[in-house]
Amino acid sequence: MNTISFTQLPGRPSCKVYHKPGQEKLTLKNVFDEAQNILIVGHQNPDGDAVGSTQALYRYLKISGKNASVIYPNGCARNLLWMDTDHKVRNFANHPEEVKRMVEECDLLCVLDFNRLGRTEALAPVLRSKQVRRIMIDHHLEPAWDDFDLGFSDTTVSSTCELLYHVFQAELDPARIDVHTAECLYAGISTDTGSFSYSCAHKELFSAIADLISKGLDTVKVHQRIFDNFSESRTRLLGCCLGERLMVKPEFHTAYMYLSDAELRKYNYQSGDTEGIVNYGLSIAGIRFAAFFTQREGRVRMSFRSQGGIDVNIFAKEYFNGGGHKNAAGGMSTEPLEAVLAKFEAVLPQFYKEHIEPHLLPEDFE
Template sequence: MNLTQAQSVQQLLSRPQKIAIVPHKNPDGDAIGSSLGLCHYLQLKGHEARVIVPNDFPKFLKWIPGTQEILIYEWDQSNAEKVILEATVVFTLDFNDLSRSGAVEKSLQKVSAPIVMIDHHQAPHDYASITYSDVSMSSTAEMVYNFIEALGDREIINADIANCLYAGILTDTGSFKFASTTSRTHRVVADLIDKGASNSEIHNRIFDTNTPDRLHLLGCALNNMVILPEYNTAYITLSQDELDANHFRKGDTEGFVNYGLTLENIRFAVIFIENRDEGIIKISFRSEGEFSVNEFARAHFQGGGHTNAAGGKSELSMEETTSRFVALLDQYKSELAK
């Protein structure tokens, strides 16, 4: 965060404010961890802060300090919108296009208060009064740490803030294995542990709470994996019937897409998940090296994200979607062979 941005935020927060914090639809560990970490910090500074999420989030994140105070827009739209519209400052976290906020977008469009964006995805839209965007960052949670530090308050980070931010960084870095993890990330994490983040317990709560249904679903996903060695690519499909048969719950497919990249010579991994209620195939893309799944998702599947991690969607059937995907690979063959 640069000096001008820090000074602008300090001026905004120089007196007590009513603050709404909104992450993206289908919030993940980084969205929840960064939002709650920021919320705890702002409350410590004397502000009235509240997190509003567009829809529910996975059970394995519901231990994070402050989750019981989150307002879920899809369950309580009236109160959630009231908090947003009465806010004197609004923070949007872990997204940079209002469409990523789902149903909350219509409330955010009505906001007259200043909006502060904190995000690390590519191609930010110009909707915020203050935009703190850095695509080199490992996570929005690491950016919230930088935000607090830029405001001169690193020393007041307590255990609640530390646990929230650690959880966000842990999940968005793939347990610190993704290329976006830097030496700075590790120094931030070390400081968070010193300030009370229970690193081992956080890891257990996020990754070691599987149900038999989730493991059976993982088995189904791996059984469905298609490997295309000529394109160094692997993809997984999961139909709505397969999700239903394994009693799918929100968050159960988290991380499944990464299994393709554990195969030798595979550089591009994809998972296609049917959502019958929304009438779409939800797609997650992952890559290794310089192949940009952000560009691929933007060009072909109404999506985007990071160079090595992105999302998208298709309104075609599963068979039509995967056929289209495979047909596209030939034009990327040289890039995928590198």
């Protein structure tokens, strides 16, 4: 068996740096210097961290005089579009031929906020077919190292945007971070931490934000653009979830919500409208595991969030073809919504019995 060896990002021992065997001399700076046409890729259903990190790197490369573009497998939420100031982002679902041509013409692929090409779903075969250097910068568990020539992986950071900030410091030229780059980095950090409510209790994150503020970042402005920018129908959709679709299982410290495709249509669902809704489950006293199910395009997508020792990465992997982080993960099923919900309730006792020791449940904060 081949063992993979890693180096560390200077100054950050928690960030593993991977080099494909034989390519140990590659540095991020050299790779960018040698590339003419850089394509930056986000994951399926790009969230605030995906859009923030890809747009921040795009901006940095543009300021560095590089020709760069950003693509996503499908569209992002309306409240994230302000980050694409050049209106150059293309998504594969709406512009398949144009995106194929962009992949064909690039000489470097950079993937951010995911760590295996499969996360781009329908776009993955297009990316795989292009023989070109691939770079990965990400904070999720278990990267598919073989997919990349050079990889930066730190699972202790709040977000890919936080990691990208550290990569700028250690490997690139932080003086080129301008106000807009700072805004994009902050957008990813604030969304991936649920507005600084989880994964954010480390001083390095706040030092980074202090530095971004010194570059002109207005945190209030970014917060309003992202969190106070929903459509009326999205707010009513949230009301439907909380009022009519909330199930609480106190014996398992669990709450879940679900939406069928009929309900999504009723509330004029737009991409990104269900982002963050899962977290409301955790706002109930005593609830440590929250799940959210949406039925769309013949699939049920799931978001899992937890607190403390409840490992939803294990849960998502074991029962719902998914994964992610210990306290935030996702899953997918092609079964009908009713069957998925029934399975969820059925596997809870088993999951608790096998994976949750009573002492791992965090104490109530009363």
